[in-house]
Amino acid sequence: MKEKLTSLLSTALEKIKGVQRIEELEQYKVKFLGKKGELTGILRGMGSLAPEERPIIGQIANEVKEQIQRAIEEKTAILEEKLIEDKLQRETIDISLPGLKREVGALHPLTIVRREIEQIFMSMGYEIVEGPEIETDYYNFEALNLPPNHPARDMQDTFYITDNILLRTHTSPVQARTMEKRADAIPLKIISPGRVFRKDDDATHSPMFHQVEGLVIDKNITLGDLKGTLLLFAKEMFGEKQKVRLRPSYFPFTEPSAEVDISCFLCEGKGCSLCSQTGWIEILGAGMVHPNVLRAGGYNPDEVQGFAFGMGVERITMLKYGISDIRELFNGDLRVVKQFARG
Structure with a gap:
């Protein structure tokens, strides 16, 4: 048995020495030292040895095993180092090649405009309030004077999840939730982007878009306060020469309601293709908060009044930057964003 162990050691060392791949080395490790390997096969004959021979053969077997393991480890280190050297040779960088230009990032135009809108209203003392995008029918409709079966619900084209859960169709539910939470607190000045x-x-139009809606509640609020607020916004967003007009309209949550136009900033009201030769551009909807909405929010319409407005960020962005198709804002074309890179 001693001769078998000596022969096994000699054969194993010779084979390991000639190995060129780590995969092949693993195969030899299993062949010589595995549970069904040659060393295990030899040691199965230990039972036939005399008792006094077993410790001697056992010690020799351990030495053989240790030498084979050590040879495998040393060969593994050599092969791994060779792999690294080969990889470095293959991936050598040619420093004579021109470098890659680092791209400059940019904010999306929608982000730029939304932040600008927020900044304008915060400078007027408004607070930013946010709410859930998945809403209940109550906050999205009923608390805003749109009870079940109200015909104006058809204007919303709603994505319903269940009969009572839906994707919000506007950010007005944030206003309803805020009024309810603050329960008769005045003054209340918020925007909800x-x-x-x-x-x-x-x-x-896009199935997903962005809005910024505003709400003011206080004593002695009038339609003049609403117009003055929107005039200041228009001047800050589109330039000092802007004028504002309110056209009668209908929204269930305001009364009276109005569509809000600004004088065309391209032709300065003279008439052009942007304003369809009218000299005016529609930018948002607004009105005085309906008494039913005030009551639902915990306010007494005999004591306080309010106004509300809502604008689409996409529309403001398209007007401000001359974008004709809303889909350009969502198609992932980096050329649209790169136009807004600085530096």
Whole structure:
């Protein structure tokens, strides 16, 4: 048995020495030292040895095993180092090649405009309040004077999840939640920016878009306060020469309600293709908060009044930067964003 162990050691060392790949080395490790390997096979004959021979053969077997393991470890280190050297040779950098230009990042135009809108209203003392995008029917509709079966619900083209859960169609639910939470606190001046969802998809509509809605509640609030606020916003966003006009309209949550136009900033009101030769551009909807909405929020409409407004960030962005198709804002084309890179 001693001769078998000596022969096994000699054979194993010779084979390991000639190995060129780590995979092949693993195969020899299993062949010589595995549970069904040659060393184990030899040691199965220990039972036939005389008792006094077993310790001697056992010690020799351990030495053989240790030498084979050590040879495998040394060979593994050599092969791994060779792999690294070969990889470095293959991946050598040619420093004579021109370097890659580092791209300059940029904010998305929607982000730029949303932040600008927020900054304008914060400078007027407004607080930013946010709310959930998945809403209940109550906050999205009923608390805003849109009870079940109200015909104006058809204007929203809603994505319903269940009969009572939906993707919000505007950020007005944030206003309803804030009024309810603050329960009769005045003055209340908030804007609520965020994503909203409707079943629209064409050159000027997207199933997901962004709104910024505003709400003011206090004593002695009038339609003149609303117009003055929006005039200041228009001048800050589009330039000092802007004028504002309010056209009668209908929204269930305001009364009276109005569509808000600004004088065309491209032609200065003279008439051009941007304003369809009218001299005016529609930018948002607004009105005085409906008494039913005030009551639902815990306010007494006999004691306080309020105004509200809502604008689409995409529309403001498209007007401000001359983008004709809303889908350009969502198609992932980095060329759109790169136009806003600085430096």
